Every structure is written in C-alpha cells, then in structure tokens.
Amino acid sequence: MCGISCLVALEERTRRSNEENKEKIKERLCESLEQIRHRGPDSTGTWISDDGRVALGHVRLDINDLSPAGCQPLHSSDNSVHTVVNGEIYDYDKLRHDMEQKIDYKFQGTSDSELVLALYKYYGLSFLSHIRGEFSICLFDSERELFMAVRDRYGIKPLFWTVQDGELLVAAEMKAFLPLGWKPEWDVKSIVGSDFQIGNSTIFKRVKKVRPGHVLICRCFGTIHEQQYWDSRYPDKNIKEARSEQEMIQGVQDRLVDAVKERLRADVKVGVSLSGGIDSSVVAGIVNHLLRQGHQIGSEAENERLSCFGIAFDEDSGFDESSMASRTAEYLGVKFYKKHMNEEELARSFADATWHDEQPNPDLNFIGTYALSELFRDKGFRVNINGQGADEIFAGYNIFLPDFLREPDTAFNGPTLPEDERLAGLRKAEQTLNKVYQGKLDLDGTSVARRQLNNTLTPVQMTAAFPSLPVKEDFLPANNVVDPQLTYAENIDGMMLEEVKWKWHPLHTALYCFTKAHLQNLLLSNLGDRGEMAHSIEGRTPFLDHHLAEYVNNLPPSMKIRRDEKGEWVEKYVLREAAKPFITEEIYKKRKHPYSAPVEFPKNGPMHRLLQTLVTKQNIAKLGFLEPEGVEKLVDQVFETKEMPIFRLVICLAQWVVLQQRFGVVKAQSEIEQLDAGNFKVGSNVMLG
Template identity: 55%
Template sequence: MCGISCILSLATTSQHQAALQPRNGEHKGAATERARLEEELDRSLQQIVHRGPDSCGNWISDDCRVALGHVRLSINDLSPSGAQPFHAPSHGVHAVVNGEFYDYDRIRAQLEKELPEYTFTSHSDSEIVIALYLAYGLNFTEHLRGEFAVVLYDERRELFVAVRDRYGIKPIFWTIVDDGRGHGGKRLCVAAEAKAFLPLGWEPQWDVRSLKDAGWNHDTRTIFKDVQKLRPGHYMTCQSFSRIEERPYWESSYPDKSIIDARTPEELIAGVREKMLESVRLRLRADVPIGIYLSGGIDSSVLAGMVAHLVKEQNVSLGSAPPSERVTCFSIAFDEDSGFDESSIANRTAEWLGVKYLKKLMNEEELAKRFEDAVWHCEQHNPDFNFVGKYALSEVPQEAGYKVVLTGEGADEIFAGYPLFLPDYLREPDHAYEAHNPLPATERSTQFDSAEQEAREHYRAIGADGGTSDLSIPRRMLNSISTINGMTAFQPDVFAAWTDHAYPASDPHMTIATNADGLARHNINQKWHPLHSALYVWSKGNLPNIFLTCLGDRTEMAHSIEARTPFLDHHLTEYVNHLPPSVKLRWSSEEKRFVEKWILREASKPFITRELYERKKHPYSAPTAWPRGGPLHRLMKGLVTEDNVRQLGFVSWGKVGGLVEEAFGEGGDPRALRLAIVVAQWVVLAQRFGVATAGAEGC
C-alpha cells in the first residue's frame, strides 16, 4: 500500500491555455514552474507519508501540466526498481498505484507474450498497470484483481485516468482548486487522503448539506465542500485537460429471484470453500512477512484457519516467511468486564490453530490518548470509539515488524451477517430455493414481525433511534426494504437552526435511494430478492464509507500497515452474490432461530473451533459505558466546549451543551455518548485542518 498525490492543470480559459503552451520546445518559465510543482508535491506527500515511509518519487511532464507523486510502502520487489512512478517512455505512459494486485505473476507472464514491445523493469505487482493499459486501453481495469487506486497519464492522448477498486477498499479523493498562477486557472487534484490537498491551494470548508443528508456516508461527497470520492468500481478521465467524466467498469449483480437454483447446498458450500481458499492463497504473496488480525468472530478466525491450513498442509509460504515459521495473529483486548472483550475467544482460537498470538490491552486511558490522532487520519466522524480501537490494533503488527495483515472486512456485507438484514430476507419468499429452504411458509410472516421489532430494539440499545418503517418515497424507490432505516439510524440531530432553512430538503433516506442509479433501482424493484437489494445498498454506502475507511484503510495506513481483504475478492463476491438468499440467512429448525452467514459457517467448519461455528454474530464495537472524571470524560469535556462548538458554525450549542454529562457516569445515555463523540471529532477536524466556520451566508 502506498500514497498518491497528483495534479492536472485544467485548460479553463484561453489565457490559461496559452500560458501553458510550449514555446520553441520549452515551457514558458519551465524551470520556475517545475520547482514550484516539486515543492508543492513534496509538501503534499509529506502529509500522507505514513502511507509510504520507505521512499518518495514524482514525475512532472515537460510542459508542467501534469504531476504524479507517490510515497511507497515496499511490499513486493523491495529493490529501488520497484519505486514509483512507473513509466513506458517510448509510449509516453506514466502511472502511480496505491494498493495491491493479486495473481500478477500469471498476468505478467501473459503480457510478456502478448506485448513483446514492453520490457518490465521491476518485479512489482504495480507495474502491470502500465503493460495492461498498453495492451487493452481503458479495458485494463477488467484485469485488475485486488484493492487499489490508480492514476495514469497518457501523454500522446492527453488522457488522465484515475481508477478505484471495485469495493472502495482503497481511497481516492479529488477536488478542483485555483492553480495559484493568478490568471484564473484551475487544477484537478487527486490524492489518497484529503489532507494531501492542504499544500495545493485547498481551503477546507464544511459541507453542511452533506452532513445533514448523510451524503458523506451514502454518495460521493465528503464532509468537506467540493471534495469528492471516486465511486468504487469506477474510473474518472480528463481528456485534453478539460472534459472530466466518471464511468463504471464493474458493478455488483444478483440473480433473478424468480429463477430456480438447482444446485444442492453441498455444492454451494464446496464452491464457497474453494473460492475462499483461492482468495486467501493469492493474498499470501509478498516479499515481507504477513500476519492476521484475529478477533472473537468467525470472519477473522476462518482466515486464520485457512492460512494455517495452507501453510501446514500445502506448504504455502506466508509472504517472505517460510512455511516452517509459525503464523502470527494480532488483536486488541478491552477490559474483561466491559462486555466488549473478545480476546479470550481469539486466544482459544490461536491455541487450537497452533499460531502465535500478540495482543494489546485497550483501556480507557489508551483510547483517550489516541482519539485525536485517529480522527485526523480518518478525516470524518464515526459515532463509536471502535475506530480508535482499530487505530490501536494497527500498532500491534507495526511494533512486531510486520507490514501486511489479512483482515475480515466484507464478510457481513456479502454473507448477510448483520441483524438488520433479517427483515428484508423475510419480506418475500425465496422462490429460487424453496426445495432446500427449511423455513416453513407459515412461519415467515410471524418471524418477519419479530425480526423488525428486534432490529429496532437493537439500534435503540446502542443509542440509535431504530429508524421508521413507513412507506416513504425512498422506501418505494428501493422496493420497501427496511435496511435503509438501519443505515440512517444514527443521524446526529445537533444542527443549528439556520441549517434547516438553508437545507430544508435534507433526507438521508433519499440520499441512499438516489445513490443507486436507475438500472440498479430497476433490478431492486423487479428482479432481486429484497435481501440482495439490502446487501447492494449497504455495500454502496456503509461498507466503503465507514467500515473500509474508519475501520479499514485509514486506521491501518496511519501505521503503515497494508491490510488485505480476502472476503472482498471479486471472484469470490461474484460467486456468493449469486447464491440463493436462504443459504446466507438460514432457519434452524432445531434451534428455532436464523443462522446468519450460514453458508460461510458451513464452508469454514474444517478451519474453526466448534465454539466459533456455533457462536452468534457480535458486531465489533467499543464499550459505551464510561465513568465521570476518567480520561475519556475529561477529553470530551475539553473538546465539546461552547467556544469550540460555536467555532464550527453549524452545530447548536443549545442541543449539545449537556451531552457530555449525559453520556458519562452510572446510567449514562449511549445516544448522548455517540453524539458527543461525533461533535468532538468535528472539533478535532476543524482545529487540525483549519476548517472555516460555517454560516448561512454563501451556503
């Protein structure tokens, strides 16, 4: 994993265009402009050097219109030849990559036959981008397997291309700012983190509309005005420095709910197991050691079990470590009496597998100590301290000398692991798999009512409002699925009165509904089972914008850790997406309950303990009960002050002034705690980024 920061001058005016044209073979003021660009790019990359502390490189075009910057975390090909940017000088193509490509040895061997005019200069997986582009043009995206963000520039075609992986595992942001030359010119800036824009002329402002209607969570917006995310599975092009377009190259799909699936459960289980083992095996390739994040849940445990199996039974090397070396797992532990500690289960799993197990204790003081730095790295809010726990977890492999870990993100999204999915599973019969569905038709409606009530109670228990179940327009747009209520269950009601007048139509439900394009909404309403529609909508919002951000890339890369996500291998997800709903959520006649991720449990059975095979889902969260006078209480009191809140401009002090006292101590309100956490994060971001105070004027 690495960091990228790129600049493209836009030809927005004839005066600007003329200023950029070469004269007599040389760019006007080329030396001065190049020096300015190099200095800006260096400062931009320093903002994200945690993503790649091993080396730094850049390429600037002769006319100074294009600059590609890169900081490197050396994983494959540790030699200087693996440094970026990569180039094909005779073709005028240049590229920088943040991420990891799998199965690249096979792809490279194929390209060496098909493209003899290109000579590879390294053994880095990232270099295949150049060769694939030369061989297939913009179709090169079809051949990329992994987690990645890519920026490529083709000098001959004057074509700038930015690509994001299929699930948004790797971040890529863009904005347009003044170019600083004083003649009205603009430039497109693209980077792995928004903080990289600070030295490039970006002046941060709050996007209050995005905060109010949850655009930062459910579409391409961020919490900062005019800073956008490239959609997962999309690429953006800028042709001839003027025309910016964004297009999809991949999309999730699900089977027609009316078509019978004739496969037996045993066939499906074998298929999942085979695809998972392949995904894990491909992610064990590296020139450095690889570890595993291990919690008390099935997702990380099956990865540890499969890795142990591949290493011991198939003699597969774990990165640069030989098969004889013990597999190493990493974890954090909360206080045992908190009700959130899973380390004892993880420890029993490690003992059963015979792997090494390293953990770090996260008490209240440790969480408080890391809070502000974790917020700075995440660049957005999250209503839970779990992101601080993940930030601390990433210190454990770093301290042990590891750069790469496997992690279980994505399993709940493709195998239906969250409680809020159950009502949508029960919303319609699973006609595609009636022959193998143990749920009696007479039970479905009874279980549906119970599931909706249980989902509402679950969200209220964690401090959210549980949503509503009315048939609003957004619900109708999405075939009445109730999962969107859970996705918006925690929407902070702390905004200043002026925001209601400035943004009267803010509706997070509508944001979710319109984030799906017309073709997807057609499939949701006409073809897909409601469970699959729910999984689709969740995977376009909460997955990339929270779980792969605050609980993924940003907290991992803060400590220069590359996390690999086997569950989000698109060969695996495409197979799982096309399984019938009733093997993901399955009724147990013996236990009289639904078993979430049933087919994952069955496919994992040889690789996990009986304890985990039988354990119910427990979402990863940090404790929500903390004493008054402790480190977190003092931290929140110091951040959520009247001066700090009024400096934000969009938050009402009248609504948040008493939150901290409500949140802490015996009988503390979980919702007040979550609101206090969010407001405290906004304060930290305002101070660290220098965000201007928001106001009604110019909104």
C-alpha cells in the same frame, strides 16, 4: 501500499514549461506527499510532464520488489504512459506471462504495480476488468492526453479529487490537498443529508470521492467525468437455483481459499488480525492450512509459524472477545500478539485516529483498528490479512433478517419456511429491531425511499444508527425536511433500481444498499485503510476478492440466512459450512457480535476529561453549523446516565472539533449569514460531463 498525490492543469493559463516553474511544482507536490508520509515512509517519487501540466507523486511503502525497480512513478518502455499505484494487484505471475506473450512487454522489475502499464498498453481503458485486488491508480497517457484516476471495485483503497484554481487535484487522503492551495470548508448539505456517509460527497465542499468501481477521466485537459467499470449484481429471484447445497458450499470454500492464498505473497512480513468472530478466524485457519501445505507467507521462512494480532478491551466492558481469539490461536498453534486498549489508551489515541480517518464515526472501534495497526508495526510486520467484508456479502448483521423474511425465497431449491411462519418471523424481527432503534424505524413502509428500494428496512436502520446532530435551523432546508433514506435511493443508478424492483430479493437489495453506503464510506475507511495506513500497514481483504464476492452474490438468500433446528436464525450460513474444516466448534456455533468498543466510562476518568476539553460551547461555535448551547451539559449528562445514544452524539461532536482544529476549517456560514456579510457565491468552477 502507498500514498499518491497528482495535479493536472486544466486551463491553458496554468501551463508551465520552464525548469524553474517545474521545480516549484515539484516542491508543492512533495509538500503534499509529506502530509501522507505515513502511507509511504520508505521513498518519495515524482514525475512532471515536459509542459508542466501533469504531475504524479508517490510515497512508497515497500511490500513487493524492494529494489529501486519497484519505486514509483512507473513509466512504460516507450515513456508514453506514466502511473502511480496504491495497493496490491494479484494473479501476478499469470498476468505477467500473458503480457510478455501478447505484446512482448519488457518488465523493469517484479512489482505487481507494473502490470498496470502493460495491461493498459494492450487493453486500453478495458484493462480494469483484468485487475484483481485492492487498489487506487492514477495514470497519464501523454500521447492521448488522457488522465484517469481509478478506485477498486469495493473502495478498499481511498481516492479523493477536487478542482482548485484551475487544477484537478487527486490524492489518497484529503489532507494531501492542504499544501496545494486548498482551503477546507464544511459541506453542510452533505453533512446534514448524510451524503458523505452514503454517496460520493465528503464532509468538505467541492471534494469528492472517486466512487468504487469507477474511473475518473479527464481528456485533453477538458471536461471531467466518471465512468463505471464494475458493480455488484444479484440473481433473478424468479429463476430457480439449479446447484445443490453442497456444490454451493464447496464453491465458496474453493474461492475463499484461493483469495487467501493470493494474499500471502509479499517481500515483507505478513500477519493476520484475529478477533473472536468467524470472519478473521476462518482467514487465520486457512492461512495456517496453506502454510502446512508448504505455501510461504510473506518473507517468513517456510517453517515459521503464523503470527496473529488482536485487540483486548477491558473484560468487564462487555465488548472484549480476546479470550475467544486466544483459544482459536491456541487451537491453530499460531503466535498471538494482543494489545490491551483500556480507557486511557482510547482517550490518548482519540484525536490522532480522528485526524487519520478524516470523518466522524459514532463508535470508538476506529481507535481499536488504529491501535491494532500500531501493534503490527511494532512487531516488524507490514501486511495485515483481515476479515473485512464478510458480513456485507454473506448477510452477517441482524439488521438483514427482516429483509430476508420480507419475501419468500422462491429461487432456493431446498426446504423453505411455511408462509405463516415467515410472516410471523418478519413481524417479530421488525419489532425487535425497532426497540433497538427506540421506535425510529418506518415499519409501515410508506416512504418514497422504501418504495424505491423494494420496501427494504435496512436503509432505514442505517439512517437511525447515526446520532442526529444539533444543526442550526439556518442550515436546514427551507421545509426542514432532511431524508437520508432518499439519499440512499438516489445514489443508486436508475438501471439498478429497475433490477431492484423486478428481479432482486429484498435481502439482496439490502446487501447492495449496505455495501454501497456504509461498507465503502465508513467501515472500509474508519475500520480499514485509514487506521491501518496511519502506521504504514497494508490491509488485504480476501472476502472482497471479486471472484469470491460475485459467486456469493449469486447464491440464493437461503444460503446466507437459515433457521437451525432450534428455530434460531443463523447468519452467514454458507460461510459457516465452508469454514468448518478451518475453525473451532466454538467459533462455528458463535453468533455474530458486531465489532464495537466500550460505550460506558466512569466520571472524571480519561475519556470524560478528554470530551470535556473538546466538546465546549466555544469549540462547537467555531464549527458554525451546530448549535453550541447545551453541549457542555451533554458531556456531563452522558457520564451520569450512561445513555448510549447521547454518548455516540458526544463522541461525534468531539470528532468534528478535532477535524476543525487539525484541518483549520473556516467557520461555516449559512446563506443568510453570507448575504448579510456580502459573501454569498453562486455557481462553481467545476465542469462535469
């Protein structure tokens, strides 16, 4: 796990060839890397091409191959291909042996990252289909003058890009652009339209994410374009499933155990995050099972017990599941380290966690992730095997129930619901969720977005979950219509929309939309990599191993959601059955409780004082795009009324303020304000193919 920052000079006028200018490039690159030092505290490496047009930078977190041979950038034996890699690549022994046989590749060390060079030399761009893991990669082929930036299939590892003064800049975090001449500006259209939560935009103008399952390509220092190499696929709902239920359960169990086993390898200490839910509990149970079979976890001795880590909120908050995690740890016989996050701790870490996340989150749970990683670090661990991604592939959230019931599961070869019961269940599920979202849901299905997305309700619910910001009228579209639901639909490839329309069950459409939006843009970022790497902890996600995920995607909907003998809906049905040998009966029977942090705090306490300091009329006015009138009253109001929607709005406002202060973002100006000031600009210097 590491941090990367790269520069590619796109224009001839930016060519640099003498040693003095190369030294200046190195200085800029090292300053950029210092901004993300937390991602790689152990060493710094740079490489600059002879003509000065390409520069690769890397800060290293030692995980595998702690010798100097594991330092980056890495170079092919003929010195024609150069790369920096962030993350982990699995199946190391198999892939290395394969490359040694096929092209007699001479490996310099035992780092998994070196596999990228060998695979690229043999397969070219198609090497990506052979990589398994969590990664982001930048690679330059000097013979072909080909630069590429790659992100893993689910976007577990971040990668951003922008063009600044004729240079393509690529980095693991946006803050790395600050020393490279980048001046952050709010992308108000992305913020208002929710594109930064849904698509590949960010909160800043002209800064984009490399999309998951995509490679950003720049050939001969010219046009930049993205190319997709992977996407989620789901089965044709019109084709009957031939496998038996037990066969499908066993298939999940085999692939999950294999995914966990692959993630045990490291030359440092590896732990497991453990909450009170089934996802982390089954991961801990499988790791414990593998250790008893003689497998080694990280650098621990063979007879060393597994170490698990958890967060405890105040017991009276209604959000603490640590007692259940403690019982699971006791059942497994593992060591369990627990960090208590009270109100004071949440307030203390608020600003730093926001700075690392680089975007707002309508829940304080991101601070829990930040604090948990601090606990890993303080105990001497560097790797966290976690349960992220299970809800998104196994249909673990209650918001998926209406879309499961929207159509009969005609592909399932087992018992199905009578049609009248299905329709009654659908109405009840929709009405229940509409109460949760205070009547904001489009239950009639009349919107263009719903018609495009197989009439699914999940995108509507995802939109309603975020608080509406008090955006100034001048920043709204001319017709004052903002429809994030359309942003969901329009961010899906046209070929996929045809699959959605004719072949996919609505549940699978819902899972696809959630994965393409909130999983990759919010959960894997704010509750994953950013909080983990803030304290130099590598996160590993066995549930998002594409061998497992592709298998689960192709199971019929009724293997994911099922009604039990009491008439209650059971989410993640096939996972529960596959997990049975590794978890307690308590965990097996427990229903989903989304990971969230407390939302109610007393007046004049640490959280109230923090928000009073941040959410002021003056601070909100500095943002430029939000209406500052009345915001201070909102802060006091929420600590009087305890209204959850207002609390979520207020903490989002506070995070916008923190980001403005830490990044030094200039005040946003509407087009009218720019015209009045004579600053209105049309067009862009970025050319996309």
